[in-house]
Amino acid sequence: MNWDSKFAARTAHMKRSTVREILKLTARPEVISFAGGLPAPELFPVxxxxxxxxxxxAERGREALQYSTTEGMRELREWIARRMSGDHLQIHPDNILIVSGSQQALDLVARVLIDEGDRIVVENPTYVGMLQCWRPYNLNFSAIPTDADGMQVEEIPAVLRSAPHKLMYSIPTFQNPMGITLSHERRLRLAEILVEHGIPFYEDDPYSALRYSGDDLPNILTCEAQARGSKTLDGSVIYAGTFSKTLTPGLRVGWVAAAAPLIDKLVQAKQAQDLHTGTLTQLITYEMVRDGVFLDQHIQTLRATYRRRRDLMLRMLEENFPEEVTWTKPDGGLFLMITLPESMDASELLKVATTRDVAFVPGDGFYTGEDGHNTFRLNYSNAREDRIEEGIRRLGVVLKEAMAQRA
Ligand SMILES: Cc1ncc(COP(=O)(O)O)c(C=O)c1O
Structure with missing residues (x-):
């Protein structure tokens, strides 16, 4: 059978994730890989x-092994609604849908909101898993540039005025791939823009619990409610959260918080897709987080280790990378991004780096267009300290050699 002639037209926009392909190349234990977005396995609360x-x-075995509701386990949704509520926003459990990892939320939102050829506003660079999920819809991405304070929000109104857009997508806090965070001032301005234009905004937030420096910032969900002068969740923000980075990705438990009519549509899409998220993993997750004590202690442990690794990587970059190279300085999350001189190519550099048993992800795959060839992403959460030291030293040598050749 010639399968290529059978595939649906939309599969022309599907391709394997470059990150996952690089992860395969770097599976040898001697390779020091800064490529994956993986949490530290030694910290998993086994x-x-x-x-x-x-x-x-022992206590709920038969319920845990049975089919359950698409919306998700009631107590877990109540717990999430309580945890996310504050003085400025009261969230009801009916505003919460449990999903099978927050990646599923991207797919469900696309199914219920996106039509073929729609225009979508995104920050550039952006999460490659979103691009992979949404590209089959043959979209037009309007890319908003970023700087150290996150997406350049002041560029958005002109873009929205130039043509109708269906949706905006952003990772405002400790962004993947850059590690940058949208400043408070820009959050407030963004909220005003959302209210003025009434456009749905997808706030992807897997990392905000992992802060190592600076002050906590309100999420866009809350800023938008405040801009509307409301304390209830009935605006345009779709918030996606996950337990992948605070507990473990292996559980595949995440959630969406959004206005009830959208949740209702997402439930219909999820019913068709996987009926519901695993009952057993939802119950285990709830059992672990219900008193809040364990989760908060565990987050402190993660923060302490990742902070050390971030600081070490930043110090090693300072000591080993040539002057012409720059990088972001994240306050949290798992990543930072390197920018090489314009004439260099990170994919070429990766070929040399892998011969020295060190790896990263070239940045071009995170961009909506043709940019980013001279950038790459480094992950600092997954490698132990001695591997960070050795890996950045090796990368420094590779870089200096490449630059000497160029000269
Ligand atoms: C920005 C972003 N969104 C969503 C996800 C998906 O996370 P999960 O499906 O494990 O909740 C990730 C994972 O790395 C991510 O970086």
């Missing part, structure tokens, strides 16, 4: 998960 699983199976 014992606590075992205990929680035992408790769930």
């Amino acid at each position: 014992d606590r998960i075992r205990e929680a699983t035992d408790t769930v199976l």
Whole structure:
């Protein structure tokens, strides 16, 4: 059978994630890889998960192994609604939908909001998993440039006025791939723009719990409600959260917080897709987070380790990378991004780096257009300290050699 002749037209826009392909190349244990977006496996709360699983199976075994509702487990949705509510925004459990990892939320939102050929506003560079998920809709991306304070929000009104747009997408806090964060001032301005234009805004927020420096900022969900003068969740922001980075990605439990009519449509899409998120993993997640104590302690542990790794990577970059190279300085999350001189190509550099057993992800795949050839992303959460030291040293040598050749 010639399968190529059978595939649907939209598959022309599908391709394998370059990050996942690079991860395959770097699977050899001797390779120091800064390529993945992986949490540190040595910090996974294995014992606590075992205990929680035992408790769930002993106390609610039959429920845990049965089909359940598409919306998700009621107590977990109540817990999330309470945790996300504050003085400025009261969230009801009916505003919460449990999803199978927040990646599923991207797919569900596309299914219910996006038509073929729609225009979407995104920050550039952006999350490659969103591009992979939404590109099959043959979209027109309006790319908003970024700087150290996040997306350049002041550029958005002109873009929105130039043509009708369906949706905006952003990772305002500790962005993937750059590690940058939208400043408070820009959050407030963005909220005003959203209210003025009434455009849906997808706030992808897997990383905000992982802050290592600076002050917490309100999410866009809250800023937009304040801009509307409302304390209820009935505006245009679609918030996606996850337990992947605070507990473990293996559970595949995330959530969407949004206005009830949208949640209702997403439930219909999810029903068709996977009926519901795993009952067992939802119950285990709830068992682990219900008193808040374990989760908060665990987040402190993650923060302490990742802060050390971030600081070490920044110091090693300072000591080992040539002057012409610059990088972002994240306050949290898992990544930072390197910019090489314009004439250099990060994919070429990766070929040399892998021969020295060190790897990263070239930045071009994170851009909506043709930019980013001279950028690459480094992950600092997954490598132990000695590997960060050795890996950045090796990369420094590769870079200096490449620059000497260029000269
Ligand atoms: C920006 C962003 N969104 C969504 C996800 C998906 O996370 P999960 O499906 O594990 O919740 C990731 C994972 O790395 C991410 O970086």
